[in-house]
Amino acid sequence: MTVTLADVAARARVSPATVSRVLNGNYPVAASTRERVLRAVDDLDYVLNGPASALAAATSDLVGILVNDIADPFFGIMAGAAQTEIGGPGDGSGRAGGEKLAIVCNTGGSPERELTYLTLLQRQRAAAVVLTGGAVEDPAHQAAMSAKLAKLADAGTRVVLCGRPPLPDSEAVVAALAFDNRGGGRRLTEHLLSLGHRRIGYVAGPLERTTTRHRLEGHRDAMRAAGLAGDEERLTVHGPYDRRSGYDATHELLRREPEVTAVVAANDTVALGASAAIRDRGLRIPEDISVAGFDDLPFSVDAVPALTTVRLPLFEAGARAGRLAMGKEKPPPGGIATIAAELMVRGSTAPPRVG
């Protein structure tokens, strides 16, 4: 029923070994034989059996990309970029050559699912794994992750972190590309302070995530440097990285502290919700309250007014992670690189009203 390597060999009048060699191309084969084999492959419409191949070779051509939320462009952009480097351009024939199969796995931000996916990828003997986005800071989970990644690395899987800080002690990881969330957060708040804001609310991401913590720390560093420490707790509300959360949290924040003149959101999506909440209270942006986000997702420039935010080079970082996973690029010194975050000042921030 299903055509195998042996069938192709028979039709091309060569041995199975030869067919295998032309298909993998890592071995000298006479041009004439190669041609004969390829024709037989086409004639028979032969498709390599991936599992059999992976079993025999003890490696597969799967590359996993883990994301926290596939519906969030923050991850989609990185994953798509990584995939372009991993999947190869294809040869236009649809005939699948030696390229890898880049596959995106959606953890939904759940530590358990993250581990489960890693196990599944380990089971598939994945060639590489790219972990994107912030990590959960629970010590137990971190330990489990380190152990799991070590095991993957042991089995020959290349592990790359993208937009995620390096793990405590992991020589298992080929490279870690970390965003400068802290620096970005600090510069963003410094910008607001320089405009004259003093009471700045912060709609933070979920607790126990590195991204949340680093951005918040940057914010507080700036506040402290301006002599504005003390009110952190009251001026901070936590919630998921989504629009709804930004909306609800901002209402809560403004109820708690009506004197706020600026709201910093955990990311652009949250900022969108925050903006909606502010408008629903009859306030104008930026005249009554300034709003700022983080990430500079594509829609942020189209917000009205355009959103002041911190740009993260998501595409570039994802592409680099993809190359690193493929071994196409040399890892940075020490395996760790910090990716700069750039402040983008736009219309949603302005000096506070006097009085």
Place this chain on the structure above:
Amino acid sequence: MTVTLADVAARARVSPATVSRVLNGNYPVAASTRERVLRAVDDLDYVLNGPASALAAATSDLVGILVNDIADPFFGIMAGAAQTEIGGPGDGSGRAGGEKLAIVCNTGGSPERELTYLTLLQRQRAAAVVLTGGAVEDPAHQAAMSAKLAKLADAGTRVVLCGRPPLPDSEAVVAALAFDNRGGGRRLTEHLLSLGHRRIGYVAGPLERTTTRHRLEGHRDAMRAAGLAGDEERLTVHGPYDRRSGYDATHELLRREPEVTAVVAANDTVALGASAAIRDRGLRIPEDISVAGFDDLPFSVDAVPALTTVRLPLFEAGARAGRLAMGKEKPPPGGIATIAAELMVRGSTAPPRVG
């Protein structure tokens, strides 16, 4: 080095077959033995060899989800929803039970890559494949797709279409969930007509895509019914489904035809770009020009003014496709279901200025 089923069997003092049975759970095993085996698995930190398993069983636990653009929430939402149904909830142990591995493949809208990914999935003996979003209408590609899907189905892979019209003659497909793009497009334009608009510009998606054609046909149906046929070509500009394209195309449209009082965009993302272009020309929305989108993505309600659009139940459709792919839900009669599209009237559309 790497621990195998046999090692587990030895430690649990049972035969390899028994270990296989408890791991797959499709066969009666004494509770005491099962427990012994599971303990051995944990002790040895055993991870099943996916390729070997797939080879022996002639099926794998991979389920492919093909998307046109992973950075676009339109696809992200569907893919994420499908994945929740496919991946299973996990048992919270991170130990990967019998769940499938849902993997998202990003075609970038390229027909070649679409075929390549299908070949790769065929190679992996995928359990199921979900194709999301519009298809390219090139006859050669359609034929190639039909053939490829037939081969996949032959090999036991379940094929499900989500947000994509059924193929000409394909009993290969388990089920096709098609959005009512035509009806939605028609109702949207009817809404504009009822407001009094007569010169309506259309920023369409890329040529030769089913989604583009159906939405455009709905629009033109409504125009024709209102006796407004004739200017189709001049009032339509095509481009990719992205923000930039919406921006450029709208400038082109307004240059070509300044009397336009409303712009219908191919989707919400394009509508965002269109809105920016309109504002950059010093025009107000909706006072000077009304704008409408399609899809009702999460950010659309936050646009200012909120975007009038057509809501597609992306999450529900994706989840249903996931269940269909898993055989957890009965296919609709004839294998084809049309998913309704709901008009969402919001602030971005209003009657045209008189005079």
Place this chain on the structure above:
DNA sequence: CTGTTAGCGCATTCAT
């Protein structure tokens, strides 16, 4: 309910 026996389809030694 459990053990035994055969492959699954391919990559890779070794030969030649």
Place this chain on the structure above:
DNA sequence: ATGAATGCGCTAACAG
């Protein structure tokens, strides 16, 4: 440059 032989780790009949 090519062919023959071996085994990757597991599942699926068959016994029992």
